[in-house]
Amino acid sequence: MTPTVYRIPFSTNVERVALAAGHKGLAIDWIDVDADDRSPVDAVSGQALVPVLVADDEVVTDSPVILEWLEERFPEPPLLPAEPARRAEVRVFVDWFNRIWKRAPNAIADGEPTAGPAADMRAHLELFESLLDGRDYLFGAFGLADVTAFPFLKYASIGCASGDAEAFHHVLANYQTLREDSPIHAWVARVDAHPRS
Numbered sequence: 001m002t003p004t005v006y007r008i009p010f011s012t013n014v015e016r017v018a019l020a021a022g023h024k025g026l027a028i029d030w031i032d033v034d035a036d037d038r039s040p041v042d043a044v045s046g047q048a049l050v051p052v053l054v055a056d057d058e059v060v061t062d063s064p065v066i067l068e069w070l071e072e073r074f075p076e077p078p079l080l081p082a083e084p085a086r087r088a089e090v091r092v093f094v095d096w097f098n099r100i101w102k103r104a105p106n107a108i109a110d111g112e113p114t115a116g117p118a119a120d121m122r123a124h125l126e127l128f129e130s131l132l133d134g135r136d137y138l139f140g141a142f143g144l145a146d147v148t149a150f151p152f153l154k155y156a157s158i159g160c161a162s163g164d165a166e167a168f169h170h171v172l173a174n175y176q177t178l179r180e181d182s183p184i185h186a187w188v189a190r191v192d193a194h195p196r197s
């Protein structure tokens with residue numbers, strides 16, 4: 001079974017799915033949607049955001065849910081550690097990233113005062129650097145944490161792609177300044193080398 005996934009250009013949450021499926025060697029039938037006309041996404045899922053995955057009679061929205069769906073349906077190679085405690089640690093990170101980390105760049109993109117969120121973003125970069133201390137990926141081996149964070153943290157190292165006018169992405173590029181010797185640079189290059197479906 002080849003899942004179908006709806007996407008728009010430059011989508012961070014879509015890139016998560018592309019990296020996860022690429023890791024599993026799973027082909028995806030991509031459906032490209034015009035960012036200004038979400039009617040095909042609405043029609044299939046009842047909401048407008050991408051990614052949306054369709055497989056047989058299942059429709060799955062929300063990238064963290066899609067990633068867990070992929071892990072359950074296509075367990076090999078895994079994105080999560082085998083040990084329950086290590087697995088829980090990764091899930092705690094993913095939940096933190098989606099619920100807490102995203103708040104600061106979203107606040108800046110929404111035009112709120114920048115001082116507090118900018119300080120949060122700097123502090124969070126230090127946390128990622130500590131997670132990478134002495135290891136190649138955020139939790140040791142490449143997996144769900146890297147797939148979840150990379151599409152957002154990559155802007156710190158490689159900036160915005162040409163043609164990417166999404167304000168949120170420019171916030172990610174402008175408010176995540178790295179030291180030249182930050183381990184995040186090497187991690188971005190390492191994760192970027194992984195296949196995407």
Ligand SMILES: N[C@@H](CCC(=O)N[C@@H](CS)C(=O)NCC(=O)O)C(=O)O
Pocket residue numbers: 010011012013014048049050051061062063064
């Ligand atoms: N929680 C959702 C968020 C999805 C989301 O915000 N998708 C963006 C693209 S990365 C989108 O469709 N944005 C369109 C819009 O805000 O109009 C997920 O993780 O999939």
